[in-house]
Amino acid sequence: MHDLVAAQDIIKTALAVAKRNKIKVIDKIEINLGKVIEHNQVITPANLKFNLNLVKKNTIAGKAEFIINEGIGRELSIVAVKGKK
Known part of the structure; x- marks a missing residue:
């Protein structure tokens, strides 16, 4: 269940980043x-x-690829949100 909450937070943040950067379709989300x-x-x-x-x-x-890198310590963060404007 905790993984689901983390995933919801990541997608919510990625959607906000996309909106702020006028990205219409997210292709890739990179995470530490x-x-x-x-x-x-x-x-x-x-x-x-x-x-x-x-x-x-x-x-x-909906069609985004996820790249999950090994982070440092107890880190869970979005490194990049990439897509088409």
Whole structure:
């Protein structure tokens, strides 16, 4: 469940970044993921990506690719949102 909440936050932020930058279709979202622990469980790249793919449906990020890099410490951050204007 914690992966789903993280995915919802990432998509919400990416959509706000896209709106601010007048991006009409998001192609790629790059994320740094460190050792993030929620409810005594580590958020894994595979679980995060699975939930991102669920949450992105019916948004301008519907066909977005996710690149998940290994982050530092407990980092979970968006590095870049790329798309077409």
